[in-house]
Amino acid sequence: MTDIFEQRSRYSLGRVEELKSAITDLAAPIDLPDLTIFTVGSYGRLEASSHSDIDLFFVYGPSDASKEQRRTNELRLFGRLIETVEVLNFPKLSNDAQYLQSHEAKKVLKHLGSAVDDSRNYFTTRMLLLLESRCVFGESSYDNVLRAMLESYYRDYPTHAENFRPWFLLNDIMRFWKTLLLNYENKRNRGDEPTNPKPRVKNFKLKYSRATTCFATICAVGAANGSVGLEEMSSIVSVTPRERLLRVSIDRPELVGKVDEILEEYAWFLEQTALPTEELDAKFLEKKSKTEMFARASEYGEKMFSLIEDIDQVAEGHLLRALVV
Secondary structure, X not given: OHHHHHHHHHHHHHHHHHHHHHHHHHHOOOOOOOEEEEEEOOOOOOOOOOOOOOEEEEEEOOOOOOOOOHHHHHHXXXXXXXXXXXXXXXXXXXXXXXXXXXXXXXXXXXXXXXXXXXXXXXXXXXXXXXXXXXXXXXXXXXXXXXXXXXXXXXXXXXXXXXXXXXXXXXXXXXHHHHHHHHHHHHHHOOOOOOOOOHHHHHHHHXXXXXXXXXXXXXXXXXXXXXXXXXXXXXXXXXXXXXXHHHHHHHHOHHHHHHHHHHHHHHXXXXXXXXXXXXXXXXXXXXXXXXXXXXXXXXXXXXXXXXXXXHHHHHOOXXXXXXXXX
């Protein structure tokens, strides 16, 4: 089991370093002060394979950096990035480079929970930054942005330092998970072709990778001993979802068996997603194979929920209640 995680991690880190070096060379001459670029998804989780897309997000730090010619310089950067991704033999940027747009940390923070949080993509940017990101340019700005995002969930910490749990953040994570599910259902409304396996593959991956990103974080917070301060939360989000689950084993040794079962099943998922695209797609075109794949995905969800229930018992009923209310 450890082999597949280590293999994916080495591959992901190697490719991220390639991209990081290339972006530094092309972005350094362009005047875009306080910009950070980070990758999310399988590269952010260190689970990428040679078939994985590269998704990039662009955020300006919370300082008052100059905006002079910002859009012009962004377009210069985006054009060079598209060429660089192709030269490095990454798959094409997702959705015809849909995410080549920038955000300001101040606006993301200002509109947290507002009506425009979703519509301007602030919510997704914030959640992916916190849950599965890896910096590829502007590390100082990245650290400042990440810190500012986390601090926004710790407004009440000073008066509850002894027993604080970031329920506000956990509810935002739950909102993100449910938004992912709703987005998937919305795409289904457009009418999928029976011969197109792509939506089924996406659903399969959603049930494993995105679910793990969200719920491994929730489990790590719920299983922690005592108060979860800002520094501990920073430590939790700085590691991969797999490492967050391993934290549960450390904080709650009685749950080691359940964590191991989950990671064993997740290792199987990584093996499936490492298959050539055509081979993975074929598994969702054949009825028996598709049924078996989704049955395992459902069982994986049951295992994750069982772990949450056990953590809730340790937390004396506070975890599940916090996720509902």
